[in-house]
Amino acid sequence: MASIAGTKAEDAKISWTSYFSGGAIGPFIGLIALCTFLAFTSDTFLTLRNFLNVMDQITVIGVMAIGMTLVILLGGIDLSVGSVLALSGMVLGYLGNYLGWPFGLGIVAALVVSALCGVVSGLMITKLNMPAFIATLAMMSIARGIASIITDGQQIVGFPDWFSSLAIIRHFGLLSATVAAMVVLTIVFFVFLKYRPAGRALYAIGGNPEVARLAGIHVERATLLVYTVCALLAGLAGVILSARLDSAQPSSGIGYELDTIAAVVIGGASLSGGVGGIGGTVVGVLIIGFLRNGLNLLHVSPFVQQVIIGVVIALAVAADTLRARHR
Amino acid sequence: MAEQPNHSDVVLSVRGLGKKYGPITVLTDVGFDVRRGEVLALLGENGAGKSTVSAIIAGLVRPTAGTMTWMGKPHAPLSPADALSAGVGLIHQEMRLLPDLSIAENVFVGRLPTRQGRIDRASINRRAEEQLRRLGLDVAPTTLVRDLKVAAQQQVEIAKALTLNARLLIFDEPTAALGGEETDLLFRRIEQLKAEGVSFIYISHRLDEIARIADRIAVLRDGQLVATHETAQIPVKVLVEEMVGRPLDRMFPTLDEAPGEVLLEVENISSPDGTFKDVSFSVRQGEVLGIAGIVGAGRTELVRAIAGADPISSGVVKIQGKPIGLHHPSDALDEGIVLVPEDRKGQGLILPQTIAENIAQTNYEQIAPSGWINPRNVNHFARSAISRFGIKGQAEQRVSQLSGGNQQKVVIAKCISRNPRVVILDEPTRGIDVGARAAIYDVVADLARRGMAVIVVSSDLDEVLGLAHRVMVLSRGINRGILERRDANRLAVMELATT
Numbered sequence: 063m064a065s066i067a068g069t070k071a072e073d074a075k076i077s078w079t080s081y082f083s084g085g086a087i088g089p090f091i092g093l094i095a096l097c098t099f100l101a102f103t104s105d106t107f108l109t110l111r112n113f114l115n116v117m118d119q120i121t122v123i124g125v126m127a128i129g130m131t132l133v134i135l136l137g138g139i140d141l142s143v144g145s146v147l148a149l150s151g152m153v154l155g156y157l158g159n160y161l162g163w164p165f166g167l168g169i170v171a172a173l174v175v176s177a178l179c180g181v182v183s184g185l186m187i188t189k190l191n192m193p194a195f196i197a198t199l200a201m202m203s204i205a206r207g208i209a210s211i212i213t214d215g216q217q218i219v220g221f222p223d224w225f226s227s228l229a230i231i232r233h234f235g236l237l238s239a240t241v242a243a244m245v246v247l248t249i250v251f252f253v254f255l256k257y258r259p260a261g262r263a264l265y266a267i268g269g270n271p272e273v274a275r276l277a278g279i280h281v282e283r284a285t286l287l288v289y290t291v292c293a294l295l296a297g298l299a300g301v302i303l304s305a306r307l308d309s310a311q312p313s314s315g316i317g318y319e320l321d322t323i324a325a326v327v328i329g330g331a332s333l334s335g336g337v338g339g340i341g342g343t344v345v346g347v348l349i350i351g352f353l354r355n356g357l358n359l360l361h362v363s364p365f366v367q368q369v370i371i372g373v374v375i376a377l378a379v380a381a382d383t384l385r386a387r388h389r
Numbered sequence: 390m391a392e393q394p395n396h397s398d399v400v401l402s403v404r405g406l407g408k409k410y411g412p413i414t415v416l417t418d419v420g421f422d423v424r425r426g427e428v429l430a431l432l433g434e435n436g437a438g439k440s441t442v443s444a445i446i447a448g449l450v451r452p453t454a455g456t457m458t459w460m461g462k463p464h465a466p467l468s469p470a471d472a473l474s475a476g477v478g479l480i481h482q483e484m485r486l487l488p489d490l491s492i493a494e495n496v497f498v499g500r501l502p503t504r505q506g507r508i509d510r511a512s513i514n515r516r517a518e519e520q521l522r523r524l525g526l527d528v529a530p531t532t533l534v535r536d537l538k539v540a541a542q543q544q545v546e547i548a549k550a551l552t553l554n555a556r557l558l559i560f561d562e563p564t565a566a567l568g569g570e571e572t573d574l575l576f577r578r579i580e581q582l583k584a585e586g587v588s589f590i591y592i593s594h595r596l597d598e599i600a601r602i603a604d605r606i607a608v609l610r611d612g613q614l615v616a617t618h619e620t621a622q623i624p625v626k627v628l629v630e631e632m633v634g635r636p637l638d639r640m641f642p643t644l645d646e647a648p649g650e651v652l653l654e655v656e657n658i659s660s661p662d663g664t665f666k667d668v669s670f671s672v673r674q675g676e677v678l679g680i681a682g683i684v685g686a687g688r689t690e691l692v693r694a695i696a697g698a699d700p701i702s703s704g705v706v707k708i709q710g711k712p713i714g715l716h717h718p719s720d721a722l723d724e725g726i727v728l729v730p731e732d733r734k735g736q737g738l739i740l741p742q743t744i745a746e747n748i749a750q751t752n753y754e755q756i757a758p759s760g761w762i763n764p765r766n767v768n769h770f771a772r773s774a775i776s777r778f779g780i781k782g783q784a785e786q787r788v789s790q791l792s793g794g795n796q797q798k799v800v801i802a803k804c805i806s807r808n809p810r811v812v813i814l815d816e817p818t819r820g821i822d823v824g825a826r827a828a829i830y831d832v833v834a835d836l837a838r839r840g841m842a843v844i845v846v847s848s849d850l851d852e853v854l855g856l857a858h859r860v861m862v863l864s865r866g867i868n869r870g871i872l873e874r875r876d877a878n879r880l881a882v883m884e885l886a887t888t
Contacts, residue, residue: 257762259753266750269739276736277751278719336741
């Protein structure tokens with residue numbers, strides 16, 4: 063078989079392109095097409111100001127989508143992220159504004175509470191063998207309920223200036239602290255999934271958990287950890303949202319779990335697990351972000367926007383399954 | 390057994406059959422006859438075109454050339470339903486039944502008779518029961534398929550075809566999942582149906598079965614018909630050479646005679662659910678231990694436990710005299726024990742991933758000793774494994790696209806690249822064609838030569854006898870004896886296996 067050896071140049075090309083695309087080439091082309099279309103139809107779309115606005119708008123979904131990518135890679139799903147986001151904001155607001163805790167400590171506590179939600183979901187899935195859909199559906203209701211109980215459904219308004227400014231002040235005229243956090247986390251998890259054996263183990267578990275177990279991977283431990291990280295990131299998204307809005311309310315983040323799942327799926331991940339990646343998810347988040355932004359710029363009504371986003375989800379996944387069938 | 394051939398007896402005749410997928414030719418000019426009430430065995434290596442031929446006859450695939458005549462009329466089924474209504478049924482290797490429906494519902498699925506707009510359950514139960522009784526299956530037609538054993542599920546498939554008045558049944562590896570007794574039962578049914586005038590096309594890798602059940606043999610190689618035999622009493626060597634296309638000097642490699650120090654000791658281990666009890670044995674460096682026994686004897690469960698995949702309730706496993714704790718497969722891997730599992734697709738491979746990813750998964754300590762993966766090293770590692778094990782495929786190819794033999798080599802490659810001390814192979818050649826088999830036997834002998842302790846579990850007696858220095862025989866979870874190579878023969882093994 064002469065073809066196996068190949069030339070050095072060929073080998074390098076094959077390995078690098080396939081390793082990084084991870085199924086995200088199609089969505090990426092879609093993103094470019096979308097941006098090109100918007101650049102021609104709206105004169106404000108292609109400005110730095112607008113771009114930075116979009117970055118601000120996608121921070122919350124972007125951070126949550128990282129965790130959701132890990133969960134979906136495992137072949138799982140997490141419906142509780144929207145509720146955990148709300149709970150995180152309410153814990154932060156309650157500890158800071160009602161109990162007078164130092165705000166930094168409040169942030170830590172909010173993240174710990176969020177992570178605990180993930181631990182509970184993870185234990186329900188690994189120890190009680192509950193389907194992830196059901197376990198996180200339960201957690202979605204529980205977290206939302208606790209978020210409402212804290213202030214009996216009242217919102218909490220007015221946080222310290224340094225905190226709100228995290229989402230407002232753009233350092234070097236470009237990045238706010240919150241956007242920077244999203245960018246850093248994205249890079250960290252991208253590198254983790256690509257270049258660390260533990261990251262590749264998630265692909266193995268999603269591809270076939272029994273094969274992964276026989277390969278010496280601790281599947282239960284990894285699953286528990288992934289749901290914890292996903293909830294932790296949802297909690298962080300709650301902190302970010304509180305900073306952006308300078309308030310926290312028990313009803314925030316309703317439906318965010320679906321936006322997050324949509325972004326991950328548009329990015330080429332498979333709900334049956336083992337396929338996807340941060341690269342694709344970034345593209346998915348950007349598609350949703352630019353689409354919303356562009357449709358606003360074009361004065362399309364929010365109701366029509368919903369329809370369009372639904373169509374985009376369907377098209378993205380249909381394109382993917384058609385491609386899979388051709389292989 | 391077969392009557393004098395008579396051309397008026399021909400029920401199916403296939404002439405000049407060809408199939409191309411785009412530029413790839415998988416079948417060229419295949420022609421043969423099937424006569425009334427006979428079993429025609431279709432032999433060939435994996436990829437020889439057997440499944441394509443049967444898929445065309447059963448209406449799953451349409452040919453690109455050739456004609457078929459069925460009961461004197463042109464036969465060009467557009468769908469499996471088409472073929473079935475003409476009387477041609479295909480029984481798949483893997484059952485295609487709905488586990489949560491009853492036997493009767495499965496038999497009549499897609500054509501449930503109704504009375505006054507409601508499903509006529511009395512009628513389907515009665516008619517299903519008739520067929521079940523005809524097949525000697527003593528279960529209620531209302532039993533859920535999930536509650537049946539694999540062999541009984543196969544009978545349901547047959548019953549389904551029979552209620553459609555099938556006159557030709559195509560069996561694709563029907564005994565792959567059956568034990569010896571179940572195979573006997575299946576063969577009795579086939580004989581009985583033959584007497585009723587039903588014809589069979591029978592595909593199997595087990596040549597000893599062919600001699601028992603077939604009347605005539607057709608051999609395919611690389612999509613072409615290379616031989617037809619008017620009798621099934623053909624020496625195995627001849628058939629194998631026809632399938633492989635070259636003379637086979639030897640199937641099994643020679644083994645080095647003198648194994649070294651005792652490496653693996655298993656002392657009195659039992660499983661929590663009693664599938665194996667109080668089993669003890671040891672394996673030396675450079676030794677191949679065969680484990681024989683009938684299906685259900687507890688062989689797979691035993692080796693899975695040694696590999697840390699299933700729990701042990703009592704007893705110890707020692708490596709070089711040192712007891713090891715086995716709580717998770719990673720514990721066994723850390724001690725250098727690897728398992729090449731029985732079920733390639735379910736336990737050995739991640740099908741949507743590439744060869745490189747599959748091989749890398751268990752070998753990141755070597756590929757990325759720093760903890761950081763360089764994709765180029767992943768591919769490099771995979772390519773060296775591909776050439777070492779003679780895998781026909783490329784690093785970037787998905788394992789789902791490979792043949793069974795090559796998939797098995799990938800599983801072996803991924804396990805062996807760790808340089809283990811103990812290698813356990815469970816049914817290493819199940820469903821693999823003859824040529825690839827010999828290659829796998831060579832790998833096994835090579836592992837022993839390098840000083841590893843090798844355990845081979847197999848239902849194929851020739852394989853165990855040909856490969857192993859010693860053979861341990863299990864039956865009903867108990868070690869019935871370990872035979873030295875010079876004492877090990879079919880009879881001795883079967884005597885112990887049936888105690």
